[in-house]
Every structure is written in structure tokens, then in C-alpha cells.
Amino acid sequence: MFSAVRKEASRGHSSLRDVFLRSLSTASPLLDSLPLSKNADSTVLVRLPEQLWGHPVSLSSQTVQSVTGGRVSKIGVVREAFQRHDLPAPSLSNMLKGLSDRSVAVHASLRDQHNRVVVDEYACGPDGDYHLISNSTDLFRYLHGEDVRVSFVPHLDGPFNSVRAGSNTATRTLKQSTNEVVMVAPTAFGFNPQAAQDNSFMNAEAPSSGVTETVLKEFSALYHELTEVAGVKVNLWQHSGTHDTPDACFPNNWFSTHPAGEALGGVAQPTLVFYPMKCPNRAAERRADIMGFLQTKGYSRVLDLSGAEAASPPKYFEGTGVLVNDRMNGVAYVAISERAHQDLAEKWAEEMGYK
Structure with a gap:
């Protein structure tokens, strides 16, 4: 509820709505976080300051708040699946940009299977730290699951004449010994x-x-x-x-x-x-x-x-x-x-x- 979030902000924490509005502002963007909605329980996509090389089972509140600017209920940690270890990781702003509530622009290069990006989702627990609830979800599957409209663009500085993301996932009967x-x-x-x-x-x-x-x-x-x-x-x-x-x-x-x-x-x-x-x-x-x-x-x-x-x-x-x-x-x-x-x-x- 926004009332609860505003109360939290009065104790020195930014509300999710504030984070959301700042992320859409060109004057003071949060380059390493992107709220997917202004709703209080919405996920905030983040790029952590240090590469973790996977998905640890928990993250400290200090680590999360250093990139979100405040306490949030859920985060989605974004990481490249196949980038060489010695190359610098791009900032979140070079990959995605918030357009409006539950609508984002995504750099078209991320559709290439060699440039895949995955999301690890964490929820804030009673101890204040963030605990893993899902991992290694393809970025586009994740956004679809969050009911976020995706537009692919050749660059992220607009204008956004774009194509709505679709699913071309092929299906076949599972034949593996495990799924x-x-x-x-x-x-x-x-x-x-x-x-x-x-x-x-x-x-x-x-x-x-x-x-x-x-x-x-x-x-x-x-x-x-x-x-x-x-x-x-x-x-x-x-x-x-x-x-x-x-x-x-x-x-x-x-x-x-x-x-x-x-x-x-x-x-x-x-x-x-x-x-x-x-x-x-x-x-x-x-x-x-x-x-x-x-x-x-x-x-x-x-x-x-x-x-x-x-x-x-x-x-x-x-x-x-x-x-x-x-x-x-x-x-x-x-x-x-x-x-x-x-x-x-x-x-x-x-x-x-x-x-």
C-alpha cells in the first residue's frame, strides 16, 4: 500500500513511487535500478555493484538499497548469461528504459541468443535481507510474467517507434531425463x-x-x-x-x-x-x-x-x-x-x- 510506503519514507527511506518517478526523470536517473511499476509491491530490476557470477541465496539489505535508493519488497537482479568475464558489464540504462507504468523499452540487441540476459528474483524477508525465490529466468519471460509491456528499440535515447515483444518459443514433448x-x-x-x-x-x-x-x-x-x-x-x-x-x-x-x-x-x-x-x-x-x-x-x-x-x-x-x-x-x-x-x-x- 502506498500509505505504508510513504510512512516508511518519512523514516528516511525512499518510497517505491519516488524511486519509480526518479527512474523516469532525465535529471536524476537511477542508472542501476528500474521499477517496473509504481505499485508498492512491484519488482525493481537492479544491476548490483559487484558481479556475483550466479545467484546467491540471499543479499544484504545494504547491498540492495545501495542501488534502489530505498527499501523495496522485491528485486530482480539482471545479469548477462554469456558475456566474457573480463568485459565490463553494461549499466541497466544501456539495456532497458522505463516508458510508463508497466512499460519498458529494451535494446534490440538483447534479442540475439548470444546476448541473453537473465533475472534472479529476491524478496525482502522479515530480517530485512533479500532471499532468492527464483533464478535464471530469461529477461523477456520474466517481464511477461510481471505483465510488463516490452518494446524493442535500436537505441534507448528515443524516439520509440518499436515492435511489441512476442513469443516464438517452440514447444515439443520433453524427452530429457530431467527438466x-x-x-x-x-x-x-x-x-x-x-x-x-x-x-x-x-x-x-x-x-x-x-x-x-x-x-x-x-x-x-x-x-x-x-x-x-x-x-x-x-x-x-x-x-x-x-x-x-x-x-x-x-x-x-x-x-x-x-x-x-x-x-x-x-x-x-x-x-x-x-x-x-x-x-x-x-x-x-x-x-x-x-x-x-x-x-x-x-x-x-x-x-x-x-x-x-x-x-x-x-x-x-x-x-x-x-x-x-x-x-x-x-x-x-x-x-x-x-x-x-x-x-x-x-x-x-x-x-x-x-x-
Whole structure:
């Protein structure tokens, strides 16, 4: 209710209506936030001051209010899905502009599948912080769900002779073994010298700078097929050079998920498994933000094998990089190697009810 918001403003907070009006003002724009409506419970799209490379399960009130200018009930954090990690992120004002209540102009370049933008939605909780309620939603799907009219324009300084956004999403019968996955975009993909020491399939020469761009285009095309054609929900993350995880786009090596009833009932309860990795920069892919998110997905059991990295001697078992699972019949196939220790293979099979 606006009365409640105005009361909040009198205690030193800006009302959502004030934020909305300022965002439409050319004199004092809020470049990193865009309210979608003047209603008190409307979502405010924001660009956070620091790149998070994914969607943490909570954000502090200080972080949010630094970009909204006041307390709001919901925010949608906007991030590029496939931009290289070492390129500067564009401001929100270079992507969207508010036209009126529940009407925005969007830069036409964002329709390109390689320039996809996703939204992570957070709601303000009783503790004042903001907690994740949905993630990795395509920007246009998100705006449609918020009943926001979208106009595509070649530039955002007007005039806005535009085309109304439409949906050309193809549908087909879902044929995947799951309808929800985790993906890490290769935004900082590169040659991994640690893995190359004993991986004969890797080229010893560091790739050219153009390889990352090529891989990102291939990855964005895959993302498009999964989300727009197959209808798969993708929980999307990114990584940067500071993570020092050049192979982060292969998260299946360090975790796997298993629903109750898998393997002819061998998996008795929903289970999340973490695996020990041979290379330190592969082990570093087990990021706290991604692990925290996974543990919000309803897995009542966590089987953590990663401690075997510190054993003497260390043992490794790199997830579905070394495992081929017949989930229906409870049969697992493993080729024993430096990255697939027999002791851990047997332990995994026993714990998971496989043979």
C-alpha cells in the first residue's frame, strides 16, 4: 500500500513511487535500478555493484538499497548469461528504459541468443535481507510474467517507434531425463595447465583469446535449445578469472543429484553428492554460492566424498566425468583411473544402492 510506503519514507527511506518517478526523470536517473511499476509491491530490476557470477541465496539489505535508493519488497537482479568475464558489464540504462507504468523499452540487441540476459528474483524477508525465490529466468519471460509491456528499440535515447515483444518459443514433448539443470557458462574458459599434466587429449599450447568467444557462442546456442526448444529450466552461473577455474563449465564432475526411487529404489531419499577432484583448480569449482543453492533444492541427504582429496594418499572420483549411470536399472559403469579410484567407486555404489 502506498500509505505504508510513504510512512516508511518519512523514516528516511525512499518510497517505491519516488524511486519509480526518479527512474523516469532525465535529471536524476537511477542508472542501476528500474521499477517496473509504481505499485508498492512491484519488482525493481537492479544491476548490483559487484558481479556475483550466479545467484546467491540471499543479499544484504545494504547491498540492495545501495542501488534502489530505498527499501523495496522485491528485486530482480539482471545479469548477462554469456558475456566474457573480463568485459565490463553494461549499466541497466544501456539495456532497458522505463516508458510508463508497466512499460519498458529494451535494446534490440538483447534479442540475439548470444546476448541473453537473465533475472534472479529476491524478496525482502522479515530480517530485512533479500532471499532468492527464483533464478535464471530469461529477461523477456520474466517481464511477461510481471505483465510488463516490452518494446524493442535500436537505441534507448528515443524516439520509440518499436515492435511489441512476442513469443516464438517452440514447444515439443520433453524427452530429457530431467527438466531442470545447473549450467556454468564458460565466461572465463581457458587452457587448464593442471589438468593437462596427465590428460593426453589436451593441447599443450594455450588457446588464443578467440577461443573463449567461440565457446561462448556454442554454449549460448545450447542454452537456447534447452530453454526455448526443450523447455528445460536452467539454473545459470558464470565464473571469472579470479575464480581460477578454467574448466568450470563442467560442473557434473564435482556434484550429482539423485531423486528418491532412482536405481530401482536403491536411492531411498533425494541425494546430493559432492566428489573429490584431482586438480586444485577443479576442486575450487565447488563454490560456496553454488553449493548453498544446491542445498536449497530439497535434497534431504548429502553424500560428501570430497574429503578424500586430503587422504594420504589422496583419492579422486570425478562424478559423472568417470561415471556412466543407468539410473533406471541401478547399474553404474566406471573406468578405474587416476580420477576414478576403485575404493571410492565401490563406496559410491554401496551408498547409492547401485551395482
